[in-house]
Amino acid sequence: MTPFLRLISVIEAVNLINRISPPIGTEYVPLTEAYGRVLADDIRADIDIPGFDRSIKDGFAVNSADTLRASESAPVPLTRVGRITMGRNGNCIAIKPGECAYIPTGGVLPKGADAVVMLEYCQDLGETVLAGRQVSPGENIIRADEDYTRGEGVLTAGERLNVRDIGVLAAVGASRIAVRKRPVIGIVPTGVELVPPDKVPEAGDVRDVNSYLCGAFVQERGGVPRYYEIVRDDPADLEAVLTSALDECDAILITGGSSKDDRDITAGVIGSLGEVLAHGIALAPGKPTIIGKIGHAPVIGIPGHPASTMVVLAVLAAPLLQSLSGCVSRREAKQKAVLTRNVPSERGREEYVRVKLIGDEAVPLFGKSGLLNTLVESDGLVRVLQGCEGIEAASEVDVTLW
Amino acid sequence: MTPFLRLISVIEAVNLINRISPPIGTEYVPLTEAYGRVLADDIRADIDIPGFDRSIKDGFAVNSADTLRASESAPVPLTRVGRITMGRNGNCIAIKPGECAYIPTGGVLPKGADAVVMLEYCQDLGETVLAGRQVSPGENIIRADEDYTRGEGVLTAGERLNVRDIGVLAAVGASRIAVRKRPVIGIVPTGVELVPPDKVPEAGDVRDVNSYLCGAFVQERGGVPRYYEIVRDDPADLEAVLTSALDECDAILITGGSSKDDRDITAGVIGSLGEVLAHGIALAPGKPTIIGKIGHAPVIGIPGHPASTMVVLAVLAAPLLQSLSGCVSRREAKQKAVLTRNVPSERGREEYVRVKLIGDEAVPLFGKSGLLNTLVESDGLVRVLQGCEGIEAASEVDVTLW
Numbered sequence: 015m016t017p018f019l020r021l022i023s024v025i026e027a028v029n030l031i032n033r034i035s036p037p038i039g040t041e042y043v044p045l046t047e048a049y050g051r052v053l054a055d056d057i058r059a060d061i062d063i064p065g066f067d068r069s070i071k072d073g074f075a076v077n078s079a080d081t082l083r084a085s086e087s088a089p090v091p092l093t094r095v096g097r098i099t100m101g102r103n104g105n106c107i108a109i110k111p112g113e114c115a116y117i118p119t120g121g122v123l124p125k126g127a128d129a130v131v132m133l134e135y136c137q138d139l140g141e142t143v144l145a146g147r148q149v150s151p152g153e154n155i156i157r158a159d160e161d162y163t164r165g166e167g168v169l170t171a172g173e174r175l176n177v178r179d180i181g182v183l184a185a186v187g188a189s190r191i192a193v194r195k196r197p198v199i200g201i202v203p204t205g206v207e208l209v210p211p212d213k214v215p216e217a218g219d220v221r222d223v224n225s226y227l228c229g230a231f232v233q234e235r236g237g238v239p240r241y242y243e244i245v246r247d248d249p250a251d252l253e254a255v256l257t258s259a260l261d262e263c264d265a266i267l268i269t270g271g272s273s274k275d276d277r278d279i280t281a282g283v284i285g286s287l288g289e290v291l292a293h294g295i296a297l298a299p300g301k302p303t304i305i306g307k308i309g310h311a312p313v314i315g316i317p318g319h320p321a322s323t324m325v326v327l328a329v330l331a332a333p334l335l336q337s338l339s340g341c342v343s344r345r346e347a348k349q350k351a352v353l354t355r356n357v358p359s360e361r362g363r364e365e366y367v368r369v370k371l372i373g374d375e376a377v378p379l380f381g382k383s384g385l386l387n388t389l390v391e392s393d394g395l396v397r398v399l400q401g402c403e404g405i406e407a408a409s410e411v412d413v414t415l416w
Numbered sequence: 417m418t419p420f421l422r423l424i425s426v427i428e429a430v431n432l433i434n435r436i437s438p439p440i441g442t443e444y445v446p447l448t449e450a451y452g453r454v455l456a457d458d459i460r461a462d463i464d465i466p467g468f469d470r471s472i473k474d475g476f477a478v479n480s481a482d483t484l485r486a487s488e489s490a491p492v493p494l495t496r497v498g499r500i501t502m503g504r505n506g507n508c509i510a511i512k513p514g515e516c517a518y519i520p521t522g523g524v525l526p527k528g529a530d531a532v533v534m535l536e537y538c539q540d541l542g543e544t545v546l547a548g549r550q551v552s553p554g555e556n557i558i559r560a561d562e563d564y565t566r567g568e569g570v571l572t573a574g575e576r577l578n579v580r581d582i583g584v585l586a587a588v589g590a591s592r593i594a595v596r597k598r599p600v601i602g603i604v605p606t607g608v609e610l611v612p613p614d615k616v617p618e619a620g621d622v623r624d625v626n627s628y629l630c631g632a633f634v635q636e637r638g639g640v641p642r643y644y645e646i647v648r649d650d651p652a653d654l655e656a657v658l659t660s661a662l663d664e665c666d667a668i669l670i671t672g673g674s675s676k677d678d679r680d681i682t683a684g685v686i687g688s689l690g691e692v693l694a695h696g697i698a699l700a701p702g703k704p705t706i707i708g709k710i711g712h713a714p715v716i717g718i719p720g721h722p723a724s725t726m727v728v729l730a731v732l733a734a735p736l737l738q739s740l741s742g743c744v745s746r747r748e749a750k751q752k753a754v755l756t757r758n759v760p761s762e763r764g765r766e767e768y769v770r771v772k773l774i775g776d777e778a779v780p781l782f783g784k785s786g787l788l789n790t791l792v793e794s795d796g797l798v799r800v801l802q803g804c805e806g807i808e809a810a811s812e813v814d815v816t817l818w
Binding site for chain 1: 641
């Protein structure tokens, strides 16, 4: 048995988790599977982009000097010398002063041209085109290296690849991408009262909810959950399950039990196989959380109620997954809202209150912490800092969305 | 060739897409694979939850009437008659008036008890326990059906299952879940100038970016992208690819080309195989978008620039995927911000301006629409409604996050 260590602050707990959770390995995936993955290397442009002076309008490629003082009422006549078409065989002719060439959006600007007059400002008379608008050098074109210059940094290691990033990777020729492996997170449910969801519980039993909360959370944050069988109250069983999970997982979440006895068993087993680094966090709900390490694997012991499980996942498992996957960029979804009621809190602990958003208002849900229905109804959490005695109604708060 | 139809409004376009995109089929997945999927059936509680009167604290189960006027200075002595343990074999004794029993968090309330006095308010003298706090009936317990009553609706068809939903499904015994099939979305790139990302483009060529933007967007919104080879400027080729895509996909996105000629080819082929329902939307960027239907499959022809591709995805492909997957619940990520500069717009079209968020400020990015770098830098879109001539600097705006 390990002693109950001093309560550590949430920030200490997060720092501890980051310290024991170094990024795991790298693998290569095709571009079509890179969405949502965490970039392992910096990405640079392999070429200038777009790579040629490119029209961004349908119109006529011109020498801008020829359009000086051109206007709708006094258009400038230009001699049409050809028609650019799309692609590498786009008939890349040259124009001389006084000449112009039709160019589609995306076409290669011909030599001698430095701008494009949009189609709607031109009158096409066949061999002659009347340009009815003055253009500046560079107008309606993108320069060969205007988007990215060859060798320029485009994306940075640690970014979680979003939709736009995938587009940029295509543009710079990154068809196979070095990404962080998805962390495999073992989920070990403990509690003599637990039965799997497909069993009908007898009085005193409860279905295992927390394993599935943890598993879905791990999926949401880019990890791979690995589910283990329910461990009842036998420390030897827990030891056996943890030992096999160590071979298969990058980190382990132990869920439950709801009683102090169960948690003491968990802390004891973590201590005997490895090290308990924290037992008790100044966090509500979630105070009896355990942080430890067994071999290479960080381990979090999460207390039993689903509501505290969700808070511990949001506050501590999120940085665990982020750190293991070497991710530096996750932006939390937040929303400002006005609190409809006072939220009391105790000094000396960081408190997370579930709220429901109704328009711009955040309604605190003070249901008993064992209830799922208030958890499902809630949209996110309002944090009351450790030094604070609560937040008054009508205050503006940041709601961290689930 | 189909004629250029009248410009339709964005809301008409969305309604049209919803009309031609009925929900696709249902499949069953285990609970561990249900996260992020769309529920196909309503879910009801199969049992009362928690199913028994359950303590939510470690403490002593009592008859609340016995604690009347109990206080720290005048505790009430109660005779300890046993110890509840966790689970179905939890020694479900009964207590009589004047008696109490130790109960852990999650334990079954013994017969005769109607409340729990928390451990910290009790003094344990062995056979006698001094209860130092008055409790009301029901205090520190959850009633057998307080969370959910058997038969009660728990989740509704059409919800996209989030982490908390997965927990509730476990609680109500839903170990296999009826979910909507993931819509398979064909992605057909067109444009004689396109080369795949793994090729180095020659002058005039560009790498195909839009296919990968579309594919990642489809993944983000719960669909399965199916990529087709680049179709150059031959209508017969496009016809062949679309015909085979029809067999394999629930809907088709045709990307590019950036020039009007390409779009006319696309519209022509959609018209010859099926029907063009809209060609031109009062949307900027994205005006030349085509909406059509071939056989069962809705088809969106998306114009060429990556920036307009992203807007058309956000505005039109999002409802396409939502409608095909029968999803009613998607909440868009939005953030209020203060605009740092005037955003001009033309009346008569709904305009989407890319913005970068810096703290509470939204900085419009007015870069040329062909550039990827401003797209990557942006955090989301500000919408300027069709009847509006722009939004002034310092206005509060809703930013729809990418």
